[in-house]
Amino acid sequence: MQITGEMLIGARAVRGQAKAIQGINPATGESLAPAFGGGGQAEVDQACALAAQAFDTFRETAPEARAAFIEAIAENILSLGDALIERAMAESGLPRARLEGERGRTVGQLRLFAAVVRAGNWLDVRIDPAMPDRAPLPRADLRLRQIALGPVAVFGASNFPLAFSVAGGDTASALAAGCPVVVKAHSAHPGTSELVGRAIQQAVTDAGLPEGVFSLLFGSGKDVGANLVGHPAIKAVGFTGSRSGGTALMTIAANRPEPIPVYAEMSSINPVFLLPAALQTRGDAIAKGFVGSLAMGAGQFCTNPGLVIAVEGPELDQFLQTAAAALAEVAPQTMLTPGIHQAYSEGVAQLKGNAAVTAVGEGVAGQGPNQCQAGLYVTSAEAFLTDERLCDEVFGASSLVIKCRSTEEFAHVAEHLEGQLTATLLLDDADIEQARALLPVLERKAGRILCNAYPTGVEVCHSMVHGGPFPATSDSRTTSVGSAAILRFLRPVCYQDLPAALLPTALQDANPLGVRRLFDGRNEG
Amino acid sequence: MQITGEMLIGARAVRGQAKAIQGINPATGESLAPAFGGGGQAEVDQACALAAQAFDTFRETAPEARAAFIEAIAENILSLGDALIERAMAESGLPRARLEGERGRTVGQLRLFAAVVRAGNWLDVRIDPAMPDRAPLPRADLRLRQIALGPVAVFGASNFPLAFSVAGGDTASALAAGCPVVVKAHSAHPGTSELVGRAIQQAVTDAGLPEGVFSLLFGSGKDVGANLVGHPAIKAVGFTGSRSGGTALMTIAANRPEPIPVYAEMSSINPVFLLPAALQTRGDAIAKGFVGSLAMGAGQFCTNPGLVIAVEGPELDQFLQTAAAALAEVAPQTMLTPGIHQAYSEGVAQLKGNAAVTAVGEGVAGQGPNQCQAGLYVTSAEAFLTDERLCDEVFGASSLVIKCRSTEEFAHVAEHLEGQLTATLLLDDADIEQARALLPVLERKAGRILCNAYPTGVEVCHSMVHGGPFPATSDSRTTSVGSAAILRFLRPVCYQDLPAALLPTALQDANPLGVRRLFDGRNEG
Structure with missing residues (x-):
């Protein structure tokens, strides 16, 4: 696959007209071709509009279809072969073994989220059946499920050019939740970002999903990121990086007309x-x-x-x-x-x-x-x-x-x-x-x-918490590594007395998805 | 029980020295005795310091003990008898039947949270056992549980002087999570607030809990509330009221050195x-x-x-x-x-x-x-x-x-x-x-x-969502009514390779609390 220096906006590849960025080999100081034209407000708007258009369809994909899509991303990343590893080595100075390991982690993480989507605990299905004869007042039929929060802005991190970047933990967990993702690529590894971005773009196309499920933007300064977090279509932010960068995004998000959650993993001395x-x-x-x-x-x-x-x-x-x-x-x-x-x-x-x-x-x-x-x-x-x-x-x-x-x-x-x-x-x-x-x-x-262990080495599993009180993260209630990361991108909706014909699949009496439920206060499944 | 006009700071009753508030009977316009002296920074500091001191003990109370404490609050509220209803009628203009019903809801809500504490789903226990022989790297023993977030500031609401006030849904869910609570009483029903506050204070004493588990403050202006939300010991805020009030608290919370979550239920036209x-x-x-x-x-x-x-x-x-x-x-x-x-x-x-x-x-x-x-x-x-x-x-x-x-x-x-x-x-x-x-x-x-129903009437149950995107609430990921409200006041902690002697009870192999667990990725219980 060629690295062209283009942004990916939905199904298109678009050359940015703003100031370009270029990868630098930190081991030699040399600039790496090609140049990546930076995006502007127009490209942010396009990517966000497509994400908003894709949202209702993507969030209602059946668990099996969404899981298969996420697994296809993993396959496509592996199919990039050594070209991905070599580009990442050149852009990051990291050794081959480390990047091969990180690719394994990235692919494993995507597959874990596919399994999580299928299992369905994240839906948190609760059913309180109607009690028409209850005195003094009857109880309605009430059912709860979690739905996706909306399009998510993800910022690639420099220190994990694969596992915390374009197809990293934030993207994997947001897609698993049913959220379209707009990634702002980290300027330290634009070529790696484009390669992985194209792997995702291809998976979107192959799955027949709306193109807006994924976009990838470049930008040399802070404008693209700030415009993205400020865009009304964006409903949450995933970020790993510096304390100053994370708190800047928190401020933008808190000052929007509609404030949104920011999941920033920032600073820790462990x-x-x-x-x-x-x-x-x-x-x-x-x-x-x-x-x-x-x-x-x-x-x-x-x-x-x-x-x-x-x-x-x-x-x-x-x-x-x-x-x-x-x-x-x-x-x-x-x-x-x-x-x-x-x-x-x-x-x-x-x-x-x-x-x-x-x-x-x-x-x-x-x-x-x-x-x-x-x-x-x-x-x-x-x-x-x-x-x-x-x-x-x-x-x-x-x-x-x-x-x-x-x-x-x-x-x-x-x-x-x-x-x-x-x-x-x-x-x-x-x-x-x-x-x-x-x-x-x-x-x-x-x-x-x-x-009796050392904190380096973060297992990607169900029990992991890669989080903690501020300033370790912006939101101690969550984790950015492990399967619980999906919970960041969900919100509950309650359905009261809906006719069976209108009930979402997850909430139907027969439990067609076979998910764990809290039925009338009792755990089932 | 006498209404004295005093604040409750831990086990003490304290007369505020700042400007006093008085209840007003809206049906007649008359002021209701006594006067309630307002608190200042000193009382906020005292209540918050006691809450911080109480936190580690209270959050580790066994589920049965915490549930019994919450049930005792319900009993103590009922024991207030008609004096509570009459005071609430005088202060709110609401009719007797409505307030009796609301008392039933308040007590039922406390009992629901007691049952939720005992059942233990909120602990979200996850165990990924060690895999010492895994290649290329072994897996450590990893276990997750939810712990309480910290002391919570609760603002009483005017429109539910019982069910959304001193011992209302926010207080009940925060206590259930293991968080000490400092309530800023709503100035529209100070006498009702004191009565209920004393019922909680008595339950804290009777349970032998640290006094800082509960405090109740009065204040005529916005200072007490603002100081409370700004206090470093406070780790979350529960509020039901106007959009301007809620967004003001959001701004204070976001601009703290350590930002904290605000759960404000504000504005909705339904x-x-x-x-x-x-x-x-x-x-x-x-x-x-x-x-x-x-x-x-x-x-x-x-x-x-x-x-x-x-x-x-x-x-x-x-x-x-x-x-x-x-x-x-x-x-x-x-x-x-x-x-x-x-x-x-x-x-x-x-x-x-x-x-x-x-x-x-x-x-x-x-x-x-x-x-x-x-x-x-x-x-x-x-x-x-x-x-x-x-x-x-x-x-x-x-x-x-x-x-x-x-x-x-x-x-x-x-x-x-x-x-x-x-x-x-x-x-x-x-x-x-x-x-x-x-x-x-x-x-x-x-x-x-x-x-085919009307939105008035909010069932307190597991499937209820009394929440929604901004400005209905400040945080669409949560609900302020129903058992899922407990999730607002928790954060996950992961324990890696802890000796059995140090593991929290909830995470021990034998599952002594009998809670639902995710064990090696499989649902149990």
């Missing part, structure tokens, strides 16, 4: 609590495992462990020595974009310039452009609790160790934190009671709590 | 589509039933039918004649407050002053203070589609008939509407296909769709 017995019995092993998690993928994960909380003393000194030795062997890795590399360098420089912070160890210094040098730093709990700058996320392979005088201080540090995607406990049996005391605070602060 | 065959075969009966729904309770319901859409012609003329005759017998009813009465009078005057609007009929004119004269008005679809003022809600017993040239225009009128709580179809078998064509539009516009 504290790791290193409990005393674990530190004492296996500090060296933990130090090595931790450095592996810290440095993986140049630390460019939302769940990168950016904070370690431990009690000072000889065991911690030993831990830091081992970590420093492991770090010294971490090779430099190319970061995703020059902008991310620059922000990382500035963040690390700010840490190092802080009088309360000491360097524990650093990885091998970069030699080529945009390379990340891993680093581990240390400060005191006292300094951390009084200096807000030390809570800022440094996106990349950098982490800060907080030395506490005792485990009593762990809860103060935890309470001091903003909302997080994850919180991790490294513990042994002897640490259980201290962990138990900390757990309520961590539940209030984070969407996922791990024991 | 269109009723009168389909041709139904109009022809039983127009007279419909006209009488409609006027009954329109005039019930002086039209002071969120679901009052404020719009009728029908095709012009002799059948409609006959319908209007019958409706006018029925209206002429509608006695004037005292409205809830002088402010509501004045707004109603102004809204009706604006309608009557519109050159495109004609009066069909009116009820008996009021003689005492604050009495509502019911009214029915008519305009053309053309006028309605071009004059935004005709879409404004007139809160009270007024409705506007939209004359269409054909049923083709029904969809245009429906598309033109803002979000609604309800949409109603009055139809016969011969109307089914026309109704089918309209249904997708109504699903996009409303939270509840009714056939």
Whole structure:
């Protein structure tokens, strides 16, 4: 499949007339052909109008048809073959194995949502049958199902050019819910975006769905994204990226004549609590495992462990020595974009310039452009609790160790934190009671709590929560990874005394879809 | 029980030092003793600090204990006896039968939420067991449950001094979810609020719960409410009232350092589509039933039918004649407050002053203070589609008939509407296909769709949706009536590889709570 540099608006390919963007190979700095003409208000309007037109048809597709459509997207992505992997490598600097793994995750995620659509729990069918003889008043026949929210704007993320981009988790869950999707491509990987976009466009055509089910827009500045979120046809937004980007979208959405929900996954430093017995019995092993998690993928994960909380003393000194030795062997890795590399360098420089912070160890210094040098730093709990700058996320392979005088201080540090995607406990049996005391605070602060694992690596399954209180996300009631992500794009509708001829299939007495129901207050199926 | 005019802050009763409010009997205009001293920032801070302290304990109460606590609130409200009904009558002008019925609904609603807490579907338990041998990567043990969002601010509504006020649906669902509640009492019924507040306070004490589970504040202006929504301890807001009030709270909540969800139920004109065959075969009966729904309770319901859409012609003329005759017998009813009465009078005057609007009929004119004269008005679809003022809600017993040239225009009128709580179809078998064509539009516009019924009367059950797109509510993904209202006050947390000793009860292997679970992707229970 050719990469043409065109936007995809419904079934058409359209060359944008506004300022063009081009992919850049971060490993070499070279620009990658072709140029992608940027869109403007006209293309936003066209894509949104088509999405609105497609909505009533698409949201009422039968579960089997919608699932098959989503599976066809997965097949079409696989059919792109190595061209997709090579383009993504060139645009992101990520290694082949990582991108092949990410493709597997993307395809697996689409198939999971197809299975979720078929199973139908998301419909949340509830039936309260009529009670015509109830006194003093009869009860009507009342039935509830969830329906799709409306067309969704999705913003591709730079750090997962496949799994959180054009056909990533937001798009998969929105399509599964029955929402048409308009994607604003991330400018860091436009060619990858076009390839995947064409795979979706083809699936829409092959399934005989209205063309407006999917569109893909490019834009060099913030206008296309802002216009998209402000468009009256758009009813929800999915975003993964920076705190400033996410909060800007939240502001636009809240100030619309009709405010809409924004699901922005933004900022997290993912504290790791290193409990005393674990530190004492296996500090060296933990130090090595931790450095592996810290440095993986140049630390460019939302769940990168950016904070370690431990009690000072000889065991911690030993831990830091081992970590420093492991770090010294971490090779430099190319970061995703020059902008991310620059922000990382500035963040690390700010840490190092802080009088309360000491360097524990650093990885091998970069030699080529945009390379990340891993680093581990240390400060005191006292300094951390009084200096807000030390809570800022440094996106990349950098982490800060907080030395506490005792485990009593762990809860103060935890309470001091903003909302997080994850919180991790490294513990042994002897640490259980201290962990138990900390757990309520961590539940209030984070969407996922791990024991004896590292937060990098997010399983795509039913129980996953990739979410958490602000600013980890804009909406702690949801997750952007895993099957529960579909719930973001639904709203309930109640049908009262509808004639059988008008009842949606999901709500018919005989349960033709075979879904789980709450019937007169009892669970069925 | 004495009405003292004090606020309830945790276990204490506190006399506010700011400007006092007093109940007013709208039927007579007299002020009702005692005066209720208004609270200030200090009392907001105290109530919120207590709520935050109570949160971790209250949210982890066992389902049985929490259910029993909620049932005790219901018992304590009943124990208030006639004093509650008489005070509510004096403060609201509502008749005894209505308030007795509303008390029954309030108590029934509390008991429903107790049953919901016990059943445990709201926990949404999901378990994806570990797959240590999976290739290329093992799967960790992952488990999800919903936990309470945090302390909730609830604003009492004027039009349901029991069922949507201090112990109303918002409070009941928030407590059921495990959230402490701080209520800002509605100034129209402070005595009723204190009585019910003391019933809750007593239940908190008797259950041995932390005192901060419940507080009740008074305030004469907007400061107490604004300070409450802005307080960092508050994590969600429940509100039923005007569009201006609700959107003001949305703005405060969105502009906090940590934005929080607002569940505001605001404005709805509840269109009723009168389909041709139904109009022809039983127009007279419909006209009488409609006027009954329109005039019930002086039209002071969120679901009052404020719009009728029908095709012009002799059948409609006959319908209007019958409706006018029925209206002429509608006695004037005292409205809830002088402010509501004045707004109603102004809204009706604006309608009557519109050159495109004609009066069909009116009820008996009021003689005492604050009495509502019911009214029915008519305009053309053309006028309605071009004059935004005709879409404004007139809160009270007024409705506007939209004359269409054909049923083709029904969809245009429906598309033109803002979000609604309800949409109603009055139809016969011969109307089914026309109704089918309209249904997708109504699903996009409303939270509840009714056939051959009137939207007043909202059943408190599992399938109810008292919600809908903006401005009917601030969040179309939810309902403020019925058991699904509990979902507003929850967020998911994922637990990865937690030792059994640390797992919350709901997530333990043996399912000690006996709740419905999604185990490895399969429904259980």
